[in-house]
Every structure is written in C-alpha cells, then in structure tokens.
Amino acid sequence: MRIVLSGGGTGGHIYPAVAVARQLEAEAEGSAFLYIGGKRGLESKLVPQENLPFKSIDITGFRRKLSMDNVKTVLRFLKGVRASKAMLKEFKPDVVIGTGGYVCGPVVYAASRLGIPTLIHEQNAIPGLTNRFLSRYADTVAVSFEGTESAFPGSKRVIYTGNPRATTVMTASPQRGYASLGIPDGSTVVLVVGGSGGARAINQAMIEMAAAVGRDNKAHYVYVTGEAYYEDTRKALVAKLGHLPSWLHILPYIHNMPEVLACTSLIVNRAGASFLAEITALGIPSVLIPSPNVTNNHQEANARQLEAEGAAVVVLEKDLSGQSLHAAVQRIITDEALRAGMSEASRRLGKRDSAAIVVDELRRLAAAGKG
CATH class of the missing domain: 3.40.50.2000 (Glycogen Phosphorylase B;)
Structure with a gap:
C-alpha cells in the first residue's frame, strides 16, 4: 500500500500517524509512505527522525477573533491545497490519513477533491476545528473515545478505533x-x-x-x-x-x-x-x-x-x-x-489493537477506491 500521512503541531497529532505507519510496515512489507506536514510544526523535526519521507506546506491556524491574519490563513490554505494536490499526484497514494492539526486541512481536502480515499483520526473527546471541517469530506472518521461518534453527525462513516499510539x-x-x-x-x-x-x-x-x-x-x-x-x-x-x-x-x-x-x-x-x-x-x-x-x-x-x-x-x-x-x-x-x-x-x-484497526480500515478504503 501507498499511504500519505498528515498531522502536525504537537506530538499528540504526529505520533498516532507514525504508529499507523509502523503497524502497516509490520503487516505489509514494501509499503510506501509520504508524510506531509507543516513547515513550522514539530513534525518537521520529529518525522525525519522516524525515517519517514517528509514534505511540507506552509499553513497556519485561524484566530478566534476577526483579524487580517485570518485572511492570510485562507490564502495559505488555498495555496496548501494546490501544493498538496501536486504532491499527491506525484506520489499516487492508495489512501490518505490525517491525524489532526491545521496541516491536515489542505492535505485531506485536496485528496478528497482528487477522489483519493481519506480517513481522519480524532484523538480528543471534543473534536478539533480542522477535523470538524474535514469530516464532511473524509470517507471515514475514526474516534479515540468510545461514545464520541455522535460528534460527527454529518459524516459518511464513523468508527471507534482508539488511539494508535496505544499499540506502540x-x-x-x-x-x-x-x-x-x-x-x-x-x-x-x-x-x-x-x-x-x-x-x-x-x-x-x-x-x-x-x-x-x-x-x-x-x-x-x-x-x-x-x-x-x-x-x-x-x-x-x-x-x-x-x-x-x-x-x-x-x-x-x-x-x-x-x-x-x-x-x-x-x-x-x-x-x-x-x-x-x-x-x-x-x-x-x-x-x-x-x-x-x-x-x-x-x-x-x-x-x-x-x-x-x-x-x-x-x-x-x-x-x-x-x-x-x-x-x-x-x-x-x-x-x-x-x-x-x-x-x-x-x-x-485501553485499546491495545488500535493501530491494527486503523490499518484494516485503510485497507478497506484502498480496496473500495480501486473498485
């Protein structure tokens, strides 16, 4: 399988994505990965240390009050979508997974516009802004806490997987x-x-x-x-x-x-x-x-x-x-x-088999996408 991973800003978004990559490596020899992160985020340091191929886009988050910075963020988002589309067309992934943080926005959105199967993973009991936005476009939303599936009422498919970091x-x-x-x-x-x-x-x-x-x-x-x-x-x-x-x-x-x-x-x-x-x-x-x-x-x-x-x-x-x-x-x-x-x-x-559950869903999405 060829997988694009995206998640950034904090270790809480990055390490679950890495855990999924490690699980897929263990299950399927020859899997290929590309991690798309932010230029300013912690992922730009941590992901290369994990020996995963890394490319970056420039993205920032929205401020919660009216600000000219939000106009710049919209422009960065649109530019990030264009850059992500180019990376995705070049890498040709079977599926794209986003694990939270602002950088997932343009990456997962770009994948959905290109018809590439997508999964987003929400770590917290209360969903973040980016995942709430992406839930309208993703093929699957995975949640960490049982009973929080209802936080994504308009999604195509919501499943309880736990957090892949548990497997690590x-x-x-x-x-x-x-x-x-x-x-x-x-x-x-x-x-x-x-x-x-x-x-x-x-x-x-x-x-x-x-x-x-x-x-x-x-x-x-x-x-x-x-x-x-x-x-x-x-x-x-x-x-x-x-x-x-x-x-x-x-x-x-x-x-x-x-x-x-x-x-x-x-x-x-x-x-x-x-x-x-x-x-x-x-x-x-x-x-x-x-x-x-x-x-x-x-x-x-x-x-x-x-x-x-x-x-x-x-x-x-x-x-x-x-x-x-x-x-x-x-x-x-x-x-x-x-x-x-x-x-x-x-x-x-504890959901100790979380990474395996997420990988199973990625396989299902990839197979459906090829069908």
Whole structure:
C-alpha cells in the first residue's frame, strides 16, 4: 500500500500517524509512505527522525477573533491545497490519513477533491476545528473515545478505533525503563510529567510537595520538568530539601517514554489524548491535571472520561497545590486495593489493537477506491 500521512503541531497529532505507519510496515512489507506536514510544526523535526519521507506546506491556524491574519490563513490554505494536490499526484497514494492539526486541512481536502480515499483520526473527546471541517469530506472518521461518534453527525462513516499510539507501548520493556532511570527492578515508580515541554504549574506543585513526600515515601518519584524548566526546578528542590535524595529523580525530558511508562505504578500528567491512550493500554492509574490553555477545554473532557470509569483522579489546575497533589498521590499509592481497581479500570479503557484497526480500515478504503 501507498499511504500519505498528515498531522502536525504537537506530538499528540504526529505520533498516532507514525504508529499507523509502523503497524502497516509490520503487516505489509514494501509499503510506501509520504508524510506531509507543516513547515513550522514539530513534525518537521520529529518525522525525519522516524525515517519517514517528509514534505511540507506552509499553513497556519485561524484566530478566534476577526483579524487580517485570518485572511492570510485562507490564502495559505488555498495555496496548501494546490501544493498538496501536486504532491499527491506525484506520489499516487492508495489512501490518505490525517491525524489532526491545521496541516491536515489542505492535505485531506485536496485528496478528497482528487477522489483519493481519506480517513481522519480524532484523538480528543471534543473534536478539533480542522477535523470538524474535514469530516464532511473524509470517507471515514475514526474516534479515540468510545461514545464520541455522535460528534460527527454529518459524516459518511464513523468508527471507534482508539488511539494508535496505544499499540506502540505494548512491546516496551519495563526492565529497560528501570535501568534507564537507575531504579531497581520491581520498585514502585511515581512518574510526574507535564507534557513534552513541561508545565510550570505542575513543576511548582512538585517543588511544594517534595518535603512531604520525603516524610512518608515508599516509592521512587521521577520528576520530568521539561527542558525549559529543568535548572530552575532542580535548584528550587535542592534549596527546599538541602540535597536530592536517592528516591527523587529529576529529568528535563524522557526520550524512552514507552519503556518508562511500562515500569510506572502511578502517573501524574496532563490529559493529552495520546498520553491517555498509552497509559490505558498499560493499565496505569493516574492523577490528571488538564491543561486549561487548550481549545474547547478538551483536555478536561478527555480526563473526565477516565475519571468516570474509575481509572483516574482529576485535579483542576485552579485547585492544584503541593498539598492537593500530595494528598491525591498518597491516597492512591498507599492503598493497594484502590490502585489495583484503578489499574483494572484503566486497562479496560485501553485499546491495545488500535493501530491494527486503523490499518484494516485503510485497507478497506484502498480496496473500495480501486473498485
């Protein structure tokens, strides 16, 4: 099969597309890929690192108030459609998949105008603007959260697939995770992370809760600060504690996140959809602190889905402090029955075969397109 992938802006849009490519590679030797992303997006850096052929178009998103920038965005969209059509005619894909972000708009729209079968994947419980627009043109809409199919009432076909990123973590080695952190195998690990770039509010709560953790600690705490916050957070922790104890591990970034997740007993994190797919695939209980700075407050909607099933505790950022975070973590980490129940609930929500389901749908679309 020949597949064009598109998705950009954040890792949450990029990694599901990469997971689909990896699944198709495993299933069908000789598959060919082209990833069309934005010139300014994170995909321009991450996708080449994944050894996937990459081409770019220039695209920006709409502002939510009247602005001359929106006129420029429309012009960039039209130019992006023309550029995408040229790339698609040259590559001749069997099907095009978009996984979110503004760049998908011109790519998937161009494919639909050329009669190429298309699939879009929505990671969040509340659809993004681009996918809402594209749902009128795509042949299939795939959703990550069961029960959110109704968010696309005018679509030709909507299916529940889960998030393909869930499949990626299933082969990760917990032993390698422990080894990479310098933590003995079998230890209880509490992973605190504020997303790939870190989160100032979570870092501040981590600093505030550190002394209390030391008094009742029976676990290894791994604090991932984000590169921009690392030095200041580390200095603040040393100032508060006098030194960095052996149970406290401060890191700016984790490059082998699937392996670290595989050895994690409890995670404190934002509520990005791809991350939630990973932790539910592995059955990890969570304390979720949704970012309030996202479109349509979709992270809280994501988090509430897990909370409703008993897989997570939600702490809103306005209620976040060292004390509230410590209380939430300690209640879970010291109650084995509670943690086991949350783990089972998390695992029930996991869609570990998601990438395979998406690939099956791509095959169906490709076959229908050739018919």
